[in-house]
Amino acid sequence: MKPQSNNKPETPTTNTPTSTPASAPASTAASTPAAAVADVSRRRFLKLASGSVAGGVVGSVVGGCDINLNEIGEFESSGGNGWIPAQYEAAGNFPVQVRGRIPIDPKNPSITRDDKKCILCGQCVEVCSKVETVMHNYELPLIDDIPCICCGQCTLWCPTGAITEVDDTELLLQAIENPELHVVVQTAPSTRVGLGEEFGFPVGTNVESFQVAALKKLGFDKIFDTNFSADLTIMEEGTELVKRITGTKKAPLPQLTSCCPGWVKYCEYFYPDLIPNLSSAKSPMTMMGAMIKTYYAQKSNINPQKIYSVAIMPCTAKKFEAIRPEMNHAGLKNGNPEIRDIDLVITTRELAKLIKRKNFDITNLPAAQYDSLLSEYSGAGIIFGATGGVMEAAVRTAYHLLAGEPPKLLFNLEPIRGLAGVKEAKLNIPNIGEIKIAVVSGMHNTHKVLEKIRNGNSGWHFIEFMACPGGCISGGGQPRSAVPPSDAVRTARINALYSADEKSTIRLSYENHEIKTIYKDYLGEPNGNLAHDLLHTHYHDRSNNLTPKTKLN
DSSP, rough: OOOOTTSSSOOOSSOOOSOOOSOOOOOOOOGGGGGGGGGHHHHHHHHHOOOOOOOOOOOOOOOOOOGGGGGOOOBBBTOSSSSOOOTTTTTOOOOGGGTSSSSOOOTHHHHHOOTTTTTOOHHHHHHHIIIOOOTTTTTSSSSSSOOOOOOHHHHHTTSSSEEOOOOOOHHHHHHHHHHTOOOEEEEEEEGGGGGGGTTOOOOOOOOOHHHHHHHHHHSSSEEEHHHHHHHHHHHHHHHHHHHHHHHHHHHOEEEEEOOHHHHHHHHHHHOGGGGGGGGBBBOHHHHHHHHHIIIIIHHHTTGGGGGGEEEEEETHHHHHHHHHHTHHHHHHTTOTTSOOSSSSSEEEHHHHHHHHHOOOOOGGGGOOOOSSOOOOHHHHHHHHGSHHHHHHHHHHHHHHHOOOOOOOOOOOOGGGOOBBBBEEEEEEETTTTTEEEEEESSGGGSSSHHHHHTTTTOOEEEEEESSSSSSGGTTTTTTOOSSOOOOOHHHHHHHHHHHHHHOOOOOSGGGOHHHHHIIIIOOOOOHHHHHHHHHOOOOOGGGSSSSEEESOO
C-alpha cells in the first residue's frame, strides 16, 4: 500500500512504495494562540465562520460578438487589483484569532498550512473570497465538507509561505528508489515556463531541455510530455463539440471545458445543474495516465501494476484530481480497479525543491529530450497552459472537423488571448454558420456567465473555464515570483507558450504523428468505444455538502 501523508485520504493502490515516508506534511494542529483554529473541530470551526465580502465579475471583453457582455459588468484583469483586508473592516462573529485565515481541512489532498508561520494577515481570505469566490459564498453551518476547490491560489498570495501544497516529494523519492517499480513521469506545458524562475532564469524562460535533463538525473525510467495528451484531449473534446453542434450527441450546449479540476469542482459545488454541459473528456494529465498504463504498458510489455505514474503539474488541484475515484479507467481496462490513472502529482515548486535538494546545476546538465511514443506535440498542445489556449487549440481542430479544411485564419485568435477575465469571439465555419465561443479565468468571473447559461440565453456554443487567473501558467503550484501574482509574470509565461506555438512545425492536434499512430494502432477513432472508456469520465453533484448563497459574490 502507498504510504499516506497526514493530509492525504486513503486511496487504494497496489503499485506504490511500501515504506513509511521519512517526513510528512506538517500537521495543521498547533498549540500557539495564533494557531488556535487548528485546535477547533471542522464542524465547530465552520459554525464560527461568517461574513460576506463583495466581489464582482472582472476582465475586459473583446471579439465583437453580438452578445452584449456589458450586461455582465465592467471588466478588469482576471487577477484582481491587489488586496484590502476587508474581513477586519466588517462586523462579524468570526473570532479574532481565526478571522484572518481560510479554513483548511486536515484531509485536504492539495494544500496545507504551517500554523507557526501564519500571521493572520487575511490574504488567503481575500483571494478565496474575491478571486475564486469560494469562501463567503456558502451558508453556515456546512453539512459534511469544508468547501475548497484545491486551486492553491492562497499558496501564491500567502506572504509568509504558511500555506503550501501538500509535500509529496518523499513519496516520489521512495518510488524512484524502489527497484520493483517502473517510474514514469509526465510534465505539463506550464511547468517549463515556470521552473526556471526557481533557478535565476528570467520570468517566462522556457527551460524544457533543462527540466527533462533534471528528471532523467533524478532517476525516472521514462519521461513523457503532457503536451501530447493535450493534443489527445483536443481530439476527444473537439470531436465531442462537433457532435453536440451537429446533434449526433444528445448533450446540451454550450459545451464547457473540463480540463481544469478546480473549475470542475467549483461547478460540482455551486452549479451542479450544469454538469451535463461539462465535456466528458478527461484532462490531459489523466488521459496520459490512462495511456501510460494501457497503451505504453502493452507496447513495452510491462505489467501496469508495476508502473508508478507521476505528473509534474503547475496546479495543486491536480493532486485532488488524481485521487478522484472516477480516475481509474486504466485499472478498469486492466481488470484491477486499484490501478489508478495517476499515482502521484508533484507541483513545479516541489520539483524545484527536489532539484535543489539533489544539488543539481540544471544549466550544466546535458540537454535532454522527452521519450518517444507519448511525447510529440503540436503548437496547439503547448498553449493549453494559457487562458484561452484550450479554446484556441480546440477550435483549430473543430473547424477542420466541421468544415473539412484547415483553419487557416485560426493560428492567432487574438480576441480570446490576454488576461481579461471574460473574452469571447465568433467564427464563421463553412457549411455550419456562426459559432460563438467564450473564455473565462478566475472563478469570480463565472457567475453571470453561468447564470446566462442557466437562463438559456447565453448564445455560446463552447466556453473554456480556468480557475486560476491567466490559466495554468499561474497555477497554485507555480513558483512564487511575485506576491500576490502579478500580471507581468503571467504575461511573460503566456508569451513563452505562444512563442513555442509559433515556432512549431505542426500547429494542429490532428496532424500530430504520434496522435495519428495511437488512434490507428490502439484507440480506434476519437470518441469511439475504447477511446470513450479510457479517455472520458463523469462528475457528480457536491452541492449537498453545502448551501450556496442565493446570489454568489
